[in-house]
Amino acid sequence: MKQIAQNYKSGELTVLDVPAPVCRPGGVLVRSLYSLISTGTEMMKVTEASMSMVGMARARPDQVKKVIDQVQQQGLVTTYKKVMNKLDSYTPLGYSLCGVVTEVGKGAEEFKVGQLVACAGNDQALHAEYNWVPVNLCAKVPDGVAPEHAAFATVAAISMHGVRRAEVQLGETAAVIGLGLIGQLVIRLLVAAGVQAIGIDPVPDRCRLAEKAGAVAAGAPDDLDTVLAELAKITSGRGADHVFLSAGGNSNGPVEAAVKLARDRARIVDIGKMKLDLPWNAYYEKELDVRFSRSYGPGRYDTRYELEGIDYPAGYVRWTEKRNLESFLDLVARNELDVATLIDGVFPFDEAAKVYGDLKDGTLKAIGVLLEYPVPAEDAPPPATKTVLPGAKTPYVRTNEKGRQRIAVGFVGAGSYASSMLLPHLAKLPAADLAHVATTKSLSAVNAQKKFGFSTASTDADSVFEDESLDAIFIVTRHATHAKLVCRALATGKAVFVEKPLALTREEADQIAEAIATTGNDRLMVGFNRRFAPLLGSMRKGFGAAAATASTRYLVNAGPLAKDSWYLNEEAEGSRFTGEGGHFIDTLSWWADSPVEEVYAVRGPEKGDVQATFLFANGASGTIAYLTGGNARFPKETMDATGGGRSARLDNFRSASVWSGRGKSATKARGGQDKGQRSEMEAFVEAVRTGGPMPISADSLLATTRATIAVGESLLSGRPERV
Template sequence: MKQLAQNIKRNSLTLEELPVPVCKAGGVLVKTVYSAVSVGTEIMKLKNADLSYFQMAKKKPEQVKDVLNTLTQLGPVATYRKVMNKLDSMSPLGYSLTGEVIEVGKGVDNLKVGDMVACGGAGYANHAEVNFIPKNLCTKVPDGVDLKDASFATIASVAMQGFRQTESQIGENVAVIGLGLLGQILVQIINANGCRAFGFDISQSKCDLAISNGAYFAQAATKNNFEEEIGSLTNGFGCDSIIITTGTQSNDPIILAGKIARHKAKIVDIGITKMDLPWDLYYHKELDFRFSCSYGPGRYDPIYEEKGIDYPVGHVRWTEQRNMMSILQLLKDGKIDFSKLITHQFSFNDSEKAFLDIKAGKEDYLGVVLKYDTDIDTTTKRVNIPNDKAIRSDKATIGVIGAGNYASTMLMPFLKEEANLIGIATATGINAKDKAQKFGFRYATTDYHEMLADKDINTVVIATRHNQHARMVVDALDKSKHVYVEKPLAISIPELKAIYKSYTAQQQLLMVGYNRRYSDSIKYLKKQLKQNIRYSIYYQVNAGFIPMDKWYQSPEQGGRVIGEVCHFIDTLQYLLDADPVEVFASATAVEGMPEQDNTFINIKFSNGSTCVIAYLADGDKKYAKEKMLITGYRTNIEFDNFKTVTVYKDGGVSKKQFLMIDKGQKEEMSVLAKSIKSGVAPISFQSLLVNSYTAILAVESIQTKRNYSTSLDTLINE
């Protein structure tokens, strides 16, 4: 299948041949018939790629802050790789389309193969021949509605949600500032709701179009003082509501809105507009300024969009899906009509040129649709990548599952130097092919079973979301593949048991991504410790706040103790040459954060050492992420975030400094390659099991307030 893709760093737009996405539970696979181009939003993305890095940074200061915080935590080299990976990647365009359902995932009972649906969602309803769409982001197209018109349902839902924010009643006067596509749709929606539409735009032709679409008044905004005209048409009151759709750095729309508004009017912004609210104007009229969030309630909520959990209609009448339904119903009833708004239609195969022409402004583009061929490949899950490099018999042959930011910046850049990269699988074809080309894989796929069946691959690297790890580890072991899996190994005791069973049966090499033990600073720290000495260690982790709506915080991912604290348990196992034998954990409740995000975990080790991991997510971003205080053998040692190791001994002080923050990923990939060749795992399977078991029991301890033995006999035999 083909998909339109943008690369910001290379400032390119290409039509890519990609593997067809897999139909997952909770959604449907849709073959596109038409996709609508959001001329304002999508062309702005193309134009942003023309900017210098400095100009991009100036436009997004919050992202600059995030980069600076990452610099503090990871150092300059890793931060640079992370930023460049994001810029030098293919990204999708589009978010509104119509198509035919060709496959239905588990948990979807309101759609069937052959249904025609309108779909929405950035990253889902892409300009692509086939897309996976979660069930709450698509809805049936009623009989009699033109599929071309229906392809604008999501874009029109942005206008609908903006109108709903005005809380308008029949007979009210509603103004629209900005008569582009959204503005023209708004004019029709306003009329359909029994209100009078007033329009303003810098283009007289768009004002004329608004009149033909039913606007009561529309005039070119050659000035920002229309009080007299609006007053004469509204019994001297002014407009009850004003909706701003413009994308401009001028403050004129804000001033115009304030002047034509009646006392206590509502002003709703659905554009990207400079906002410098004139105090006198807005204060004396007590104006109510509001934002409208995209297509409606549910937008940006992963529980609604990804998991398909709807809001009860009695509590949230108009979700983004129900807004789409209302647009389609208005089209069916003839209350709105997009035929005058669709100014251009292009073949999807000509979309590269079409987008560049739109960007250049060669014509007056308003409503633009891409039409797709009926003959589309809907089955191919693998795309081969040209590669002249010979496969070396002395190196491991690797297949990678998952290519998020961590894997792309901290694993694959080093892995490609150590092994033959054969296949890569990700949930989206665009990411799979992007990383396949970037790192030299021989094929990209959306189905990881392709690689499990590939005899040329002897090792699978798993870097997906946490709740997928154990299942994929078992699948790979059962296919006699060596496995490297990012932490955690598993998120539940039944998963650990399943892994134990498969590992015992196959005896393949299994390695977990505990990279810290390969860091130069951690290896140096280990040299300062004596064998068979009981140490007391305080390990403080400034974990950083993660919002509740991020996937990492989803309960189904196991939580941050299981997902990350296993890292620090392994570091202690490495330093002490010992395994946990007992664990107790307690948490500090912090409002707005999961219980385990601020946790003290007390662990006793098999050599008699006692350690406390203070995993705290409520600290300042600029504070060092990891520190250790180690006491024992009449010695004190301070470890400061991979930068310095200070040893206090015999009345003297010695300090070892390291040039950069190195958390060991490069060396870890080298160890992986060597381990595959030798067949000897760097960490024993028993230590890997007890590590995960300890983290899982730590979460249990938070809830029960009990100590737990971490003996594997209990895990294996119960």
């Protein structure tokens, strides 16, 4: 299928051939009829992508701060590679469309094949021929509503939520500053609610359009006195009960105008994205109530609502984002809201790149722009969920011979970690053929294919497991999926690499052990990369045999999680330590050359903090302090070892020192921080190619996994737990 995408580094905007998404549980597969270009939000993103690196930094100071913190923790080289990897990727555009349901996933039976639906979401309702949309971001279109009008539903929901945030009442008066698409819809919603509205915008045509939609008056900001005079007539001099800020840009003019328009104790609602430097005295004197309106409504940015389909009870949250979509469609169906006059152009989907270019350079001056998608013939095959790279070599049929020159590799998942820390190393190995990659998002698969040369890109994980040409399968997906996918991959007889954690529960660990025993396939590797780090290896060599009885301490300055991180969903994905702690336990176990026998853990002062003590089978001991409340620029990982008259310290994989007798040896990393991913990939590929032992035994992998799980058990029980 085709999809619009933009490279944020180069600014290139193009229509790509990508694999169509598969229909997953909890949602529906939708064939697009019309999608709406947001001339505000989307064009801002398109404009940012054409800026220089300095311009991008100025536009996103929040991201610059994150990068600076990463440089302090991870070093300049590592941070640069991660940032460039993220920038030099195709990103999707679009978030509002109307289409036809072509397939219904389990749990989405409220919809039917052939049904007309309006869809929302900047990861779901994209400018693409097909989209998978979860149930709470999808609304049935009532009979009589044209699909090109229903395509406005998401942007209308944004406007509607803004109006609801103001808590308007019948007979009140409101001013709308900024009469772009959002502002025009706000005017129409206010009029439908019985509120007298005036508008302000520097473009005369937009002012006249607002007046035709029912605004009492509309004028330019440089003629504010005229607008204020009209407002005084309809409010007996009181001023507006509500002022909506739906403009954009870096001017503080809208904020300053708002205080002049507002009555005493009025509500100011910010819907747009603009400079918001409030003149304190003016806002204080009128005791203005400033409110923000967050996107489509309650449910936005809540993964459980948007992706898992868990609705909020109407008795507690009357207007969710889905109910806002439905409310807009109902108003259009009852002819109480007109959007036809907002449509300035309908263009074929294939011309999308030109349309964006014309909007950007001002050739096309428009408020509402729709893209129309071709209707496939009745006998057309279903959309392909695989794409093959032009010129790709024909995959060979996998054999079990040892010592072959090259191996074929397949990936299930290719997110940020895989794309920045695994695939760049694999792509450079002469013995590895990157043959097949599957991700749930079409562009993620194509990004991996174009960057690293995968022959085949897919949105269906089944296609990787069924690919007979592969020698090894990498599983780099969310934590909750690992154990099930590992068991399935082992059953294929291929070598398996899975990122940590191997499992989230003892039951899952037992299932993997059973799969190994049943299939006879123990060709398993987990991404415990620290033991492969060159600095750590040289430090252990310098420490010598005393490591087997040493006492070790690992301090992890984990830091807080972003509010939208999927790690926060502990019910589904396990605790943060369960997901990451295996790295550090494996390192201590490797250092002591012994598995963990007993664990005792206590919580720290911050949520997510863990402090755990480990006793190893050979008598060695170690502690891990996994802390989330430290300074973002303090080194993330430090490790100390003591024993046999020797001491050693690893400082964030950037330097290592060993003290022995009266001497001290110190080593610094060359070329930036190296946590061992490159050496780990080399070791795994070589083991698969030659048929030699896996870099870490399956027994060790399972022992570390069970020790990680035992940490959580000890936190709950308050006592030591046997592994």
